[in-house]
Amino acid sequence: MKITVNGNGLEIQDEVKHIKGLIDFLELEDKPLIIEHNQQILQKEEHEKAVLENGDKVEIVHFVGGG
Amino acid sequence: METNRYHRQILFAPIGEAGQEKLIRSHVLIVGAGALGSSSAEALTRAGVGQLTIIDRDYVEESNLQRQQLFSEADMKQKMPKAVAAKQRLSEVNSHVKIDAIVGDAEIDILREIVPETDLIIDATDNFETRLLLNDIAQKYQKPWIYGAVVASYGVTFTVLPDKTPCLQCLQEYIPANGATCDSVGIIQPVVQKVVSQQITEALKLLTGNEAALSGKLISFDLWKNEHTEMEAEALRKPDCPSCSSKRSYPNLAYDSRLKTAVLCGRNTVQLRPQRKQTDLDEVAKELKKNKQIKLFENPYLLSFEVDSFRIVLFQDGRTLVHGTMDSIEAKNIYHRYLG
Numbered sequence A: 001m002k003i004t005v006n007g008n009g010l011e012i013q014d015e016v017k018h019i020k021g022l023i024d025f026l027e028l029e030d031k032p033l034i035i036e037h038n039q040q041i042l043q044k045e046e047h048e049k050a051v052l053e054n055g056d057k058v059e060i061v062h063f064v065g066g067g
Numbered sequence B: 001m002e003t004n005r006y007h008r009q010i011l012f013a014p015i016g017e018a019g020q021e022k023l024i025r026s027h028v029l030i031v032g033a034g035a036l037g038s039s040s041a042e043a044l045t046r047a048g049v050g051q052l053t054i055i056d057r058d059y060v061e062e063s064n065l066q067r068q069q070l071f072s073e074a075d076m077k078q079k080m081p082k083a084v085a086a087k088q089r090l091s092e093v094n095s096h097v098k099i100d101a102i103v104g105d106a107e108i109d110i111l112r113e114i115v116p117e118t119d120l121i122i123d124a125t126d127n128f129e130t131r132l133l134l135n136d137i138a139q140k141y142q143k144p145w146i147y148g149a150v151v152a153s154y155g156v157t158f159t160v161l162p163d164k165t166p167c168l169q170c171l172q173e174y175i176p177a178n179g180a181t182c183d184s185v186g187i188i189q190p191v192v193q194k195v196v197s198q199q200i201t202e203a204l205k206l207l208t209g210n211e212a213a214l215s216g217k218l219i220s221f222d223l224w225k226n227e228h229t230e231m232e233a234e235a236l237r238k239p240d241c242p243s244c245s246s247k248r249s250y251p252n253l254a255y256d257s258r259l260k261t262a263v264l265c266g267r268n269t270v271q272l273r274p275q276r277k278q279t280d281l282d283e284v285a286k287e288l289k290k291n292k293q294i295k296l297f298e299n300p301y302l303l304s305f306e307v308d309s310f311r312i313v314l315f316q317d318g319r320t321l322v323h324g325t326m327d328s329i330e331a332k333n334i335y336h337r338y339l340g
């Protein structure tokens, strides 16, 4: 299935079923992330419930400290 | 006003003569004079803000020159405090701007004095302890502040407006844990300019009375990965936030949340802040010179010396940086051995 992550197209395997799966796939699991799924900001506990479908748009932001 | 100086900016219709007048009457506080702070300060100085206050606790080192645009090799050789070096350069760029340079930590007492006098705070710090303090003081005095941060090729920024947007405390669960913000992965200079472009455009909108043009979004990008993200942040506001809700108590202004020692991320350096004490650097230098092993350097703002594998830098306000360790106990031991 093909989704858009931070503006870029991404082909993902069928094993990646939900947002939580996507985070693991992208190896971002150790960062606190702000995630928007089809323009809806998700709480952390919703990551496993948010099922991915072809054409979905996902935005991922994380905070950094450097200046 | 010199008629030509701001001509192109005045021609830009959303600013115009009226906007330029507002700009000249405004006072901006920039916290941090590293990469983001240098670039922001230069942009606002050229744009013609009336007054700039710059706070920074550090001095210029060689590895800064790749991205911190206000500083020169001479500043590095003389170990100039960044705030002082910035003021010198900015005064050459635009002598009409009143610039106040403060060498020290952005701590509560000093912010309480300055923030009520300012129209806007630009965040150019490198740590969340200071950002949370800025957040609460900005909420308390109802001032906007603009978060900006960079690492590697990634940048993120958000404009916090009192009573209108979520604040940083609302977003606290997304702040990385201590240490995770260390800049051990380096940084490229263009990402600094991109974050500052965003911050300063927002600043110009705010200062010239164009609030309606503000982005209102949490913006992040990775220049190397060609990613750009904008997110509506309203959903992140916490109705019971201790910093911005009606039940506010400003937890980040509590004195006990201040650290006396701070490990400076990614720099192999510990800062020690003894009880506020002005230091006579000449006196200290005289004592240190008795030890023939010590290589001493002094300028009007700080003194620096090397012993074993450590380099110790003492500022007039008593703050001391111990380079060569990330261990605050080791740093304290060295401090007590040489500086009492």
Ligand SMILES: [Zn+2]
Pocket: B166, B167, B168, B169, B170, B171, B238, B241, B242, B243, B244, B245
């Ligand atoms: Zn809040």
